[in-house]
Amino acid sequence: MVNGITSTPLREVVEKGQQIKFEVKNNQLLVSDTKRQYLTSDMKQPSVMVTPLKQNYVYMVSIWMVFINCAVCNICFIYNY
Incomplete structure (x- = not known):
């Protein structure tokens, strides 16, 4: 959790095999996904974690x-995955 925002495994954000758009920013990826909202998971590392930004x-x-x-x-x- 960073600044009160919880990170979430990528598999909770997109379905397996789904194509998603992203941008590389400071060695991280900004993933666009308009179909999902707030997400949580207890998945352990190693994993791909996402943090919700901008609504x-x-x-x-x-x-x-x-x-x-x-x-x-x-x-x-x-x-x-």
Whole structure:
């Protein structure tokens, strides 16, 4: 929890295999998701954690495990948990 905001595992934000849009900001990911609201979970590390920002429509994602994406662009990635 940072500044009263609880981080949440990415798997609680998007469905498995769902394509999501994101931006890279300071070595973290800003994930856009307009279908979800406040989320909680007790999942332990290693995991991908997200923090809701701006009325819970944008999430800051911190990656606690190694994952590979295509590195072709920073527009989207497929989350396969």
